Amino acid sequence: MTSNHSWDVAKASAAGSMANFLTTKILSVDEAGSLQPSKEILSGSFTGALLLGVAYERSDVCIEIRAENKLDMKKEDNSGRKIHGIVEDEAQNHLETTYSRHLLDELVEEHDDLKISHDCGNFVCNETYFRTLSTEIKNREGGEKIPILFVHLPPIERISFDRQVILVRTLLKSMISIPKMDVVGALIRDELGRVLACRRPPKDQWSGYWEFPGGKIAEGESERAAVEREILEELSISVSAMDEVARISHRYEDRIVDLRIIDCGVVDPNSIILMEHDMSRWLEKDELDDVNWLPADLPIITEWMNEGIP
Numbered sequence: 001m002t003s004n005h006s007w008d009v010a011k012a013s014a015a016g017s018m019a020n021f022l023t024t025k026i027l028s029v030d031e032a033g034s035l036q037p038s039k040e041i042l043s044g045s046f047t048g049a050l051l052l053g054v055a056y057e058r059s060d061v062c063i064e065i066r067a068e069n070k071l072d073m074k075k076e077d078n079s080g081r082k083i084h085g086i087v088e089d090e091a092q093n094h095l096e097t098t099y100s101r102h103l104l105d106e107l108v109e110e111h112d113d114l115k116i117s118h119d120c121g122n123f124v125c126n127e128t129y130f131r132t133l134s135t136e137i138k139n140r141e142g143g144e145k146i147p148i149l150f151v152h153l154p155p156i157e158r159i160s161f162d163r164q165v166i167l168v169r170t171l172l173k174s175m176i177s178i179p180k181m182d183v184v185g186a187l188i189r190d191e192l193g194r195v196l197a198c199r200r201p202p203k204d205q206w207s208g209y210w211e212f213p214g215g216k217i218a219e220g221e222s223e224r225a226a227v228e229r230e231i232l233e234e235l236s237i238s239v240s241a242m243d244e245v246a247r248i249s250h251r252y253e254d255r256i257v258d259l260r261i262i263d264c265g266v267v268d269p270n271s272i273i274l275m276e277h278d279m280s281r282w283l284e285k286d287e288l289d290d291v292n293w294l295p296a297d298l299p300i301i302t303e304w305m306n307e308g309i310p
Contacts, residue, residue, distance in 0.1 A: 005161065006052040006153055012161075013168040021176050027051075027128065030079035034128040038135035041146070048147040048175045049132060052168070053125040055152035061159060061167045062117035063104055064150040065097045067129035072122035087130045095133040098145035100254035102205040103174055106216075113159055114167055120150055144253075147175050180256045184227040185212030185297070186264040187245055187310070194282035195309060196267075197291055198234070201278040210291040212261060213277070227262045236273040239264040245310040246303070250296035257296045263310065285309055 007026050014022040025040070027033035037049055055062065069091050071083045097104075108114050120126040129150040136145055151171065153164055188196040197210045213234050217226040224241035231239050246261040274280060281291060285308065288301045304310070 004054045005156055005164075006054050009153060009161065009164050009168055010052050012165045013172060018169065018172060018176075022172065028078055029124050030077045031081065031127075032079070034124055034131050037128060037132040041132065041135050041148075042139060046146065049149070050168070050172060050175060051125075051128060051132065051148075051150040053150070053152055054155070055121070055125075056155055058152055058154040059158045060113050060115040060154060061164060062115050062152040062154075063108070063171075064117050064120040064125075064129060064152060065101065065104065066094050066118050067120050067126055067133055067150070068094045068122065069130055070122055071127055074123075077124050087127050088134055091130075091134060095130060095137065097147075097149050098133065098136060099147040099149045099175070103179065103254050105205075107170065107174065111167060111170070113163065117152065120152070125150065125152070149175070178251075178254065178256055180258065182217040183215065183257050183259045183296075184217055184223050184230065185214035185259060185261045186227050186231050186239065186241075187212065187261050188231075188239065188264050189266050189309075190269050190282055191266060192282075192284075193309070194284055195288065196272075197281050197283055197293075198274070198277040199279040199281075199291070200294075201276065206294060208292065209294045210281075211294045211297050214262075223260050223262060227264060231264060234274075234276045236275055237267055237271050239267065246300045248296060248299055250299075252295070259296050259300075261300060 010024045014024045025036065027036050037051065040046055041049065069086050069088060071085055071087055073082045073084065076082045104116065108116055120129050132148055136148055149171065151168065196213065198213045199210050200206045200208065213231055214227055215230040217223060223244065227241045228239055231237060242263040242265060244260050245263050247259065249256060249258050269282060272280065283290065285305065288305050293301050
C-alpha cells in the first residue's frame, strides 16, 4: 500500500517563509488524535486549522467541506477501535467547514487538480474534522469562526509530492492573510443612456445581488483585456474597453476587492445572452438604487446618483 505522506506534505508546506505563521503537529489515528485539534483550539492560540489526511482512492487534492456525525469503521484504528455509530451525542447530523466557501470555489476554479468533496469518509479523518468543527462552533457561538478545513491528499503516484505541497501552501496562504483581489466591472449603456446591471444566480454566495458584469483580472492581464474577456464570457458580446470611470477598494469578510469600472460603450440590448447571471436590467440614473447592489458596487452607485453617470 502507498505510504501516508500527509505529515511530510505538512512539514514541507510549513517550511521557509511560512514557518513564522504555522505550527505543525502529527495526530495519532485514534480517538486521542481526533481530540487533539479541539484542545489546541480551546487553548486560544490558533487562528485557523488545516487538517491533512491521505485518501488512496482519490486522484485529486480534495477539499472536504462537510464532516458527518457518523463513524462506520471498516477496520480498526491504531488503538483497536472499530466503531459503528456517531461521533458526538446530541450533535447535528453534519457540520460544514468554517472556511469561506466563496474562496474555496475560486481556488478550485484556478487549479484543475484541486476539487471540492462532500465525503470525508467514516473513519478517523471524519471523526477528527467533526470534533474540531463542533468545538469551534460551540466555542464561538454567535461570533466569527476561525477557518477550519480538512484536505485529503491522493497518492503521490497520481499527483507529485511537490505539486501537493504547492496546493496545500496555497490554501495555507489564503488562511493566514486576507486575499486581495483585483476585479474589473463594465459600464455598459444602451442608446438611451441606461446602465446595465446583472443579478447573481441562485446558489452563488451573493445570490440575488446585482453587479456590474465583469470579474477577476488574470495574472499578467491588463484591466481592459480582462473586462473585454469577462464580458464575452458573461454576456456573449464583444466590447471595446475605454477609460476607467470609477475605482474602489472594499473589505469583505474573506477578502479585499479592488474594483475598477471600465467604460465599455453602448451596446444593443438584444445582442446580450446571459451566460452566468439569471437576470439583467437597464437602469436610468434615478433608478440605479432600485436593485440590491453588491457592497463593493454600492458606493459607486451612490456617487453616480448624486453626481451623474460618467
